[in-house]
Amino acid sequence: MRESALHSMTDKALTKPLRRNSVKRMVKENIALFLLTLPAILYYLIFHYTPMVGVILAFKDYKYSEGILGSSWVGFKNFEFFFTSMDAWRITRNTVSYAGVFIVLGNIAAVTVALLLFEVRGKLALKFYQTSMIMPKFLSWVLVGYMTYALFNPSLGYFNQIIHFFGFESIDVYSNSKYWPYIIVSVEIWKTVGLSSIIYYAALMSVDPELFEAAKIDGAGRLRQIFAISLPSLTPVLTIIIILAIGNLFRGDFGLFYQIPRDIGVLYPTTDVIDTYVYRGLRSGDFGISAAVGLFQSVVGLILIVISNWIVTKIRPENALF
């Protein structure tokens, strides 16, 4: 009986009407799945692809009353204006050099912290260190701005009280741009090191403990173990994080560069980046030039991402973005 049932099933499966049904089913299934993606597709179409068309603004003399399409074409004039100004060099240099310093110092700090945490055996102590170091990641840039202000306020700030105590003149960092590279870099590392160190800590956790045991038996000291086992085991993660960061070399964190120096004009020489420049263009109504700068940023960013992805495919294909 069972056999006959099986036969009849295979027979049915081979008959044409059922095959047509399965095609129908497949189409129906695909339509249902497509409908599920529709909200996301509409979202991306409206809020991401429409602005991409809007980049033609960079080649126009934008007039509010005439809209994007109605405004007159000016060719590369907006780009010309930007690239011949002093701003172009200043904001590009600031954006790229801050990003570069963050990559180098940020990762050195995160790896160092991860290595130190890895040596800690007490669970409670470990939790205390990790919690306090991740906390800044949960605070908004506005709040971090408050903390920076509380530290560096020229008359009331903690920092000035300390240097007063040691007999130095107080420093008004909010009117002198030369201090800001140090402040910006410290604040950025302060905010991100806790979270980044967790990534490296997790990578260390996944190293086979027997490697460390064997090294200990062979008489390797702490430092020796770090250089022979820990650091080499971190290099794959490190490579990927650095290469991805290179793809973002042209993007600054707007919150950091706007909230921490508090948008003070005197500080622009060392704190102005592409993102803050574009924002000010928006505020003052220089839409054409700002759009041109934004397009310059997007295009160079795209090129950098494609190049760094190409490098990833050469080194570790499984980690490539696309």
Added chain:
Amino acid sequence: MPKSLSTNIGNTLIHVFLILLSLAFIIPFLLVISVSFSNEDSLLQYGYKLIPVQFDLAAYKLIFGKPQQILFAYLTTSVQAVGGMICGLFVMSTCAYALSRRSFKLRRPITLFIFFTMLFGGGLIPSYILITQYLHLNNTIFVYILPTLANAFYIIILRTFFQGLPDALVESAKMDGASEFRVYWQIILPLAKPALATIALFVLLDKWNDWFTSLIYIRNEKLYTLQFLLQRILLEIDFLKNSMTYNLTMENVNLYKLPSESIRFAMAIVAAGPLLMVFPFFQKYFSKGLTVGAVKG
């Protein structure tokens, strides 16, 4: 014996270093708390101190005496965070589910369509013009939710998670005649709770700390988010005075006597409060999610 001694010294040094480091993370925060509880005159005389020279609740009394502005900000921020999280999770998870299905024929083109937005964008100016002049979302609550509804990176994380669930689940449900939406809603979503929770926390955190949207798109003071309100208060003393006293008569409050320094910091604490209370919960998820992700990667 000498070996264990050196190990001990090493361990002690590591702990001393890490404790000092942790203090560098905690002290700025304690400083803000201390200033908020300080007497204004003592602040002006001695500067900000780690421990209040003269303890004073005046700043908090003023804030909670006239709480309209901050309540509006709380409301806006909550709608933004919770509403944005729910809508966002729906849009991202439905899409991620469809993209996780190998039988879906449009899988590759749609993935590419979404992924490309991570590589290239029109930039701030075209988005601004679209939102203000074509969609007219500025000065509405929708601007906090719609323009940042989905995140390509989160969609990819969810898709990867869904792909890890056994295919047989979907197959058997479909044998029983369940529709695609039903499979998504009744089978996939309950199984994907850890991934959904992680993404939900990320979105919630981003939205709670958002000040940029108000800065760019909002002119109506009732629709300011908490963080933006804070920013205005930190930067503009006049704004602080207005928002603190807009219902008081001039006889009651001398504007020049307003404890401006301590109020600024008290506002910071009031705004950060809720997030700091859920922080330990957040942190557990955060480090767990990251640890798992890093080990897998």
